[in-house]
Amino acid sequence: MLDTQDIENAKSMSIIVTKGSLDWAYPPFILGTTAAAMDVDVTMFFTFYGLPLLKKDLNLKFTPLGNAAMEMPMMGGHMAMPNIVGMLPGVGAAAGTMMKNLIKKKGVASIEELREAAVESDVKMIGCQMTLDLFEYKAEDMIDEMEIGGAATYMEKALKSDVNLFI
Amino acid sequence: MADQVLNAEGLNCPLPILRAKKAIKGMSAGEVLEVRSTDPGSVADFAAFCKQTGNDLLSSTSEGDIYKFEIKVS
Numbered sequence: 001m002l003d004t005q006d007i008e009n010a011k012s013m014s015i016i017v018t019k020g021s022l023d024w025a026y027p028p029f030i031l032g033t034t035a036a037a038m039d040v041d042v043t044m045f046f047t048f049y050g051l052p053l054l055k056k057d058l059n060l061k062f063t064p065l066g067n068a069a070m071e072m073p074m075m076g077g078h079m080a081m082p083n084i085v086g087m088l089p090g091v092g093a094a095a096g097t098m099m100k101n102l103i104k105k106k107g108v109a110s111i112e113e114l115r116e117a118a119v120e121s122d123v124k125m126i127g128c129q130m131t132l133d134l135f136e137y138k139a140e141d142m143i144d145e146m147e148i149g150g151a152a153t154y155m156e157k158a159l160k161s162d163v164n165l166f167i
Numbered sequence: 168m169a170d171q172v173l174n175a176e177g178l179n180c181p182l183p184i185l186r187a188k189k190a191i192k193g194m195s196a197g198e199v200l201e202v203r204s205t206d207p208g209s210v211a212d213f214a215a216f217c218k219q220t221g222n223d224l225l226s227s228t229s230e231g232d233i234y235k236f237e238i239k240v241s
Contacts, residue, residue, distance in 0.1 A: 037188035
């Protein structure tokens with residue numbers, strides 16, 4: 001039902017996704033899916049540590065290490081975690097489990113759910129060819145909706161986009 | 168009365184918007200979607216969503232902890 005005026009007014013956004021931990025996976029997928037719901041044409045370019053977010057089987061990890069601003073709600077207050085505690089065996093995994101429980105409890109979407117929404121709303125997801133080579137990922141281990149491209153593919157989209165984000 | 172009701176209670180950002188968009192896609196122009204949410208952020212979000220997508224936000228009200236939006240599909 002698009003008329004010419006709608007096409008002229010159509011907005012577009014690109015996001016470079018460079019981080020693939022459980023926490024950092026949220027901003028690009030939340031903005032990408034929401035923009036698509038608002039009729040924005042969205043392209044997400046997955047590079048370096050963002051690329052594993054396109055793997056068929058997601059097993060996202062979380063670490064409190066080096067994250068000085070992270071405070072977990074705890075018994076009515078907040079608890080930060082000193083790096084030396086975060087380094088202890090099992091603490092990272094426990095923090096990840098805690099984070100996933102919190103996500104579920106607060107009605108926050110899972111990354112799997114948001115990625116599915118991105119696929120359904122025709123968000124273009126480009127996997128960086130150089131990163132595939134560098135870290136020896138196989139295209140067949142990634143979701144079928146992944147297109148492959150490089151910096152020039154991204155730039156072509158970015159130059160035409162109203163919003164370009166690097167996350 | 169609304170033609171369709173979407174219960175987005177307990178869902179957090181951006182799920183109420185994503186579910187609403189999905190519901191709207193399956194509706195015809197002129198029909199009204201009622202969304203019920205518990206996310207306080209959805210008040211500003213549904214206003215922005217409707218403004219951007221051209222759907223008409225007929226009402227935005229709250230009863231206790233529930234926020235209610237009526238959206239006329241354009």
